[in-house]
Amino acid sequence: MPIQNTAQQTSLLNQQELLIFQLIDKQLFGINVLKIKEIIPLQRLVKLPFSHPAVVGIAKLRGTPLTVIDLAHALGIADYQTTDQNGSIIITEFNRSMQGFLVNHVNRIINCKWNDISTTPKAIGNDIYITGITKLNGEIVEIVDVEKVINEITPTPDYNTQLASELPYEFKQELKNKLVVVVDDSLMARKQVANTLKSIGVQYVLACDGKQAIEKIHELNSHNKRVDMIISDIEMPTMDGYTLTQEIRRDSDEELSSTYILLHTSLASTVSSVNATLCGANASLTKFVTNDLANAVIEALTPKVG
Structure with a gap:
């Protein structure tokens, strides 16, 4: 091939x-x-x-x-x-x-x-x-x-707060200092992700497409605010999640280019996981189960968990 x-x-x-x-x-x-x-x-x-x-x-x-x-x-x-x-x-x-x-x-x-x-x-x-x-x-x-x-x-069930309450104190403190950029063209999806992050105490910034995300990430970096994780949809106008991932991976800033990227998509996981690897994302997750997303964020931002 x-x-x-x-x-x-x-x-x-x-x-x-x-x-x-x-x-x-x-x-x-x-x-x-x-x-x-x-x-x-x-x-x-x-x-x-x-x-x-x-x-x-x-x-x-x-x-x-x-x-x-x-x-x-x-x-x-x-x-x-x-x-x-x-x-x-x-x-x-x-x-x-x-x-x-x-x-x-x-x-x-x-x-x-x-x-x-x-x-x-x-x-x-x-x-x-x-x-x-x-x-x-x-x-x-x-x-x-x-x-x-x-x-x-059929509204998505709320996040199970028991998971957050059971987190060790040191992990709660670590999550509190993390910053995640959420990228999704759907207002509803952005709210869902934001509510999940809020429930586990993670700071976040919202963007509606890949182009806006890159602009906000560079603005944050100019103010010495490190982006620890990017959660991005795939299907977005102007710049999709695959292209966003490739742009981040090509960035001259080594710290930014190695940022953890989770592609959070409504598409079938078999499709998204292959393409996620191809474009350089760390992982992919099929929408939308709040506990699954929360666990993925905790695992990415607190490597010692599990």
């Missing part, structure tokens, strides 16, 4: 495929293909009493039941007309769960690079369901923050 050089590796990791679809009108939306298991025609759904308003029922995939979410309703656009038999269910698997998203029309799959995706304008506000914007034939494509959608329907 031929060995790829660094430039080839960077190009490969920076590429992704987006499934383009529509909801109630011609506006285009996108989801990373790596999160998708398959697409099936709209089928008869079993209604669930007292369920979340965006949950339209239960579908079956080869005998396995899964929750179907009306994506138009979840995004606050409108209720999808489930009587329209032309609709499709996009079956996704991420954040350790499988679910279906009901959409009106599946368009096509496109190839793009993360640096072709821009962040959403600040004027839109923070509490939105879009993490980035790209273009297809001159038309805007909005990348859906599916993590936020899922978390609002």
